Amino acid sequence: MVTRVGHIALHVADLDAAVDFQQQVLGMVETDRLAGVSYLTCNDRHHELILIEDPHRRGYDHLALEVADAGILETAGKRIAAAGGTVLGGVYDGEPGIDRALKVASPAGHVYKLFCGMQTVAPPPPGDRPLKFEHVSTKVLNHRAEERFLTRGLGFRCSDRMGFLASWWHCDEDHHGIALTLAPRAELSHYAYTFGDLAALGRVADRLKAARHQKCIWGPSRHGPGNNHFLYxxxxxxxxxxxxxxxxxxxxxxxxxxxxxxxxxxxNQWGAPPPPRFLLTGFPIAPPQPGRPPWAVGDGRPPETTTATVRA
Known part of the structure; x- marks a missing residue:
């Protein structure tokens, strides 16, 4: 059912500070800012990241997954329910950058937004930035129920498995768009961007230190499952x-x-096992809101004809 991983939405305490971090360290660019919400991209899609200003509710709002057309959204409810998921309201439109969407929750409580019709924008100017938003890793207690939801409800396929501790799942040619990790409570472990090569990861680490006086948690190195270079x-x-x-x-x-x-x-194929700071990091799930979220305020332009202006 799902054709690709779309984007992630996060609640942030200070929108300006959160946007500045994404711009200075990652190289993201802002395409729209409406009603306390920033839409950022690194390519010609309207957004790969949504930042929602909310100083009272820390957490991640949803992971967005693209489907082929609106007809799939209209018929997805039965499939989601049969796989152990919960439909959160009905199909809605009017959210900036996309045609329409349907929100669902997994058995563990992770919120997924199925959507179609991503708007395109003029590509950002040349710069040192990601190629795309790549995947999320989620923490769950009941792997079996969550895996049943991913396969039967969303159409993901298993890529790799590490005993009972972790598994990796794909919906397209990328090794994983979603990873599951065993944990006592449901949280976001991390969200990930694709970069061109290992040298690009080094430049991110340099900017993190120069702009934020901040050190990396783990890496750079190479994972076994997925065979990718990583930096956290x-x-x-x-x-x-x-x-x-x-x-x-x-x-x-x-x-x-x-x-x-x-x-x-x-x-870690090159070095030490994950440090405690990596293992203990978890970003909570923001309280889900059925249907079109109140922060998704359109700007009056038809989604199919909008051309967003990229602001660096």
Whole structure:
């Protein structure tokens, strides 16, 4: 059902500070700011990240997943319910940058926004920035129920598994768009961007230090599952970001799904196991709101004809 991973939405305490972090450290650009919400991109899609100013409710709002057309949204409810999920309101339109959407919750309580019709914008000017938003890693207690929801409800397929501790799931050729990690409560572990190469990750670390006097949590190094380079650090509000390059692709002749051992070397092929700061980081799920969220205020322009102005 899902054709690609779209974007993530986060609640932030100070919108200006959160946007500045994404611009200075990652190189993101803002395409729109409406009603206390910033839409940021790194390519020709209207947004790869939504930041919602909300000093009272810390957390991540949803992960957005693109589907082919509005007809799929209209018929998704039964499939979601049969897979153990919950439909949060009906199909709605009017949200900036997309045609229409439907929000659903997984058995663990993670909120997914199924959407269609992403608006395109003029590409950002040349710069050192991500190629796209890539994936999320979520913490869950009941892996089996969550995996059933991903496969039967959303159409994801398993890429790799590491014992009972973690699994990785794809909806397109990228090795994973969603990862599941065993934990005592449901939270966001991290959200990730794709970069061109390992050198680009090093430049991000340089900017993190120069602009924010902040050190990385873990990396750079290379994961086993996914075979990607990685670099982890916290954003302005304490959510963990992963910068990736060379993520494995799921063509049969290039990558074969496998079961990995639970040895620490599985996760870090080059160095030490994950530090406590990485393992203990968790960003809460913001209280879900059924249907069109109150912050999704349109600007009166038809989505199919809008051309957003990119503001660096």
């Amino acid at each position: 650090f916290h954003d302005q509000d304490g959510a963990m970001i992963e910068c990736c390059s060379e993520l494995a692709q799921m063509q049969a002749d290039r990558y074969q799904p496998r079961r990995w051992s639970m040895h620490p070397g599985t996760i």
